[in-house]
Amino acid sequence: MDEFDLIHSITPRTIHHSSVDVGIGDDAALYTAKHGVQEIVCVDTMVEDVHFKLHYSSPEDIGYKALAVNISDIAAMGGIPKFYLVSLAVPSKWTESEIKAMYEGMNELAKLYHMDLIGGDTVSTSDKLVVTVTVIGEVEKGRACLRSLARPNDIVFVTGEVGSSAAGLSLLLEETNPQNSSVEAGYFINKHKRPQPRVSVGRLCSGLKRAALNDISDGLASELNELAEASCVSIEIDESMLPVHSDLPKLHPNWKEWALFGGEDFELTGTVTKEEWEVLKQECKTRQLPITKIGHVRERTKSNVILKTEKTTMTLEKKGYNHFK
Numbered sequence: 001m002d003e004f005d006l007i008h009s010i011t012p013r014t015i016h017h018s019s020v021d022v023g024i025g026d027d028a029a030l031y032t033a034k035h036g037v038q039e040i041v042c043v044d045t046m047v048e049d050v051h052f053k054l055h056y057s058s059p060e061d062i063g064y065k066a067l068a069v070n071i072s073d074i075a076a077m078g079g080i081p082k083f084y085l086v087s088l089a090v091p092s093k094w095t096e097s098e099i100k101a102m103y104e105g106m107n108e109l110a111k112l113y114h115m116d117l118i119g120g121d122t123v124s125t126s127d128k129l130v131v132t133v134t135v136i137g138e139v140e141k142g143r144a145c146l147r148s149l150a151r152p153n154d155i156v157f158v159t160g161e162v163g164s165s166a167a168g169l170s171l172l173l174e175e176t177n178p179q180n181s182s183v184e185a186g187y188f189i190n191k192h193k194r195p196q197p198r199v200s201v202g203r204l205c206s207g208l209k210r211a212a213l214n215d216i217s218d219g220l221a222s223e224l225n226e227l228a229e230a231s232c233v234s235i236e237i238d239e240s241m242l243p244v245h246s247d248l249p250k251l252h253p254n255w256k257e258w259a260l261f262g263g264e265d266f267e268l269t270g271t272v273t274k275e276e277w278e279v280l281k282q283e284c285k286t287r288q289l290p291i292t293k294i295g296h297v298r299e300r301t302k303s304n305v306i307l308k309t310e311k312t313t314m315t316l317e318k319k320g321y322n323h324f325k
């Protein structure tokens with residue numbers, strides 16, 4: 001495989017934004033930024049056997065998810081994703097058509113969000129596949145949904161459902177068997193392989209007076225702790241209010257662990273004032289975007305997360321996926 005031919009073949013033939021001055025082909029990309037707009041840049045990496053396994057992930061799946069997790073970080077800022085760059089470390093056994101298939105997976109999402117691929121890097125590796133995606137987006141000045149914007153008495157919410165991605169992973173790793181034949185294993189597997197970033201909800205939140213947001217990569221408990229720490233508040237959530245798929249409890253007795261600590265749901269969790277919760281709830285309903293109230297923000301005395309269950313009240317540890325534990 002020739003690196004230059006590969007770059008040539010993955011160069012998009014059309015662009016969505018006339019603001020792109022120079023895309024792929026020079027030392028760096030150039031685009032014209034607008035006044036009154038803040039640029040958002042994020043980068044996340046996916047590594048073979050850490051984030052996915054090749055025996056159950058197609059190249060399209062890997063590409064799709066590598067872009068999706070980054071769009072999710074833009075959504076968590078309330079922004080619009082616009083451009084992406086892809087860095088690949090590819091083992092020599094990979095064929096050119098497999099690499100192109102990875103770009104097809106990315107392109108599925110890029111088309112949906114009108115995003116332009118504007119650059120990247122390609123190197124060979126003797127070991128595992130590593131895919132790093134950088135996404136650049138924008139948000140109207142002063143409208144970003146920062147983690148530090150939660151305040152006492154806010155409503156705490158989460159989009160979609162939690163725990164389904166972890167259930168899908170457990171099924172893929174054959175740690176869980178769908179003994180109950182009425183459970184659609186494919187549904188959970190798809191949630192794990194093809195998460196849908198919540199850009200629309202992020203945009204609704206950025207239009208409110210104040211909203212704090214975080215996306216769920218490491219797990220709801222971990223993300224809520226990040227919100228509590230950044231805002232210096234205590235967050236209380238109610239276990240019975242957590243939105244989970246009705247089949248989740250049929251899969252494993254420990255399904256609550258998946259919901260709280262499993263991660264990779266790439267849903268948004270955040271806080272808004274009581275008044276604006278009513279507005280957000282209604283706007284989400286109109287657009288058929290699932291969103292659920294799960295608790296409220298308490299006092300500013302301690303940065304922690306409290307979980308209320310039927311029987312007890314406990315501190316929800318910042319436990320979740322951690323690469324170095």
Ligand SMILES: Nc1ncnc2c1ncn2[C@@H]1O[C@H](COP(=O)(O)OP(=O)(O)OP(=O)(O)O)[C@@H](O)[C@H]1O
Binds near residue numbers: 043044069215217
């Ligand atoms: N190696 C690094 N060098 C510099 N900054 C980093 C590095 N790793 C993470 N960060 C920064 O730390 C902050 C938190 O990063 P983190 O990766 O935990 O967030 P995230 O992308 O929302 O979570 P996840 O990676 O689980 O999806 C971000 O501002 C990120 O840019």
Ligand SMILES: Cc1ncc(C[n+]2csc(CCOP(=O)(O)O)c2C)c(N)n1
Binds near residue numbers: 049053218263321
């Ligand atoms: C094979 C395999 N084993 C375990 C997991 C679970 N996992 C890996 S990284 C991560 C957190 C988000 O990543 P990051 O913090 O790097 O963004 C989670 C929950 C997986 N997806 N595949």
Ligand SMILES: [Mg+2]
Binds near residue numbers: 043044
């Ligand atoms: Mg990250």
Ligand SMILES: [Mg+2]
Binds near residue numbers: 073076214215216217
């Ligand atoms: Mg994030």
Ligand SMILES: [Mg+2]
Binds near residue numbers: 217
């Ligand atoms: Mg991330």
